[in-house]
């Protein structure tokens with residue numbers, strides 16, 4: 001018998017999973033609930049979820065905004081120009097050069 005209404009842990013996909021009322025993204029199994037938590041971003045109030053060791057940190061968007069603010073102005077203009085021209089790879093390369101951030105952070109910056 002398959003019960004499609006049985007909640008699956010959104011994090012690891014196992015079932016059955018316990019519902020966590022304080023977790024905004026969906027059902028979470030007990031094992032994942034031990035490792036994950038959710039909190040309000042101190043900057044924008046967004047609900048942020050992640051590992052317990054990150055609790056209280058800024059959401060991905062605010063972290064990206066803060067990183068973006070450190071990019072020198074000429075580089076920001078060049079990145080905007082590259083993105084507008086559809087040269088995403090070059091834009092990401094430039095962002096990483098000027099900020100020293102990882103690829104994931106660079107991608108987040110291009111989405112602002």
Ligand SMILES: [Zn+2]
Nearest residue numbers: 009012029032
């Ligand atoms: Zn799980």
Ligand SMILES: [Zn+2]
Nearest residue numbers: 041044059062
């Ligand atoms: Zn935020």
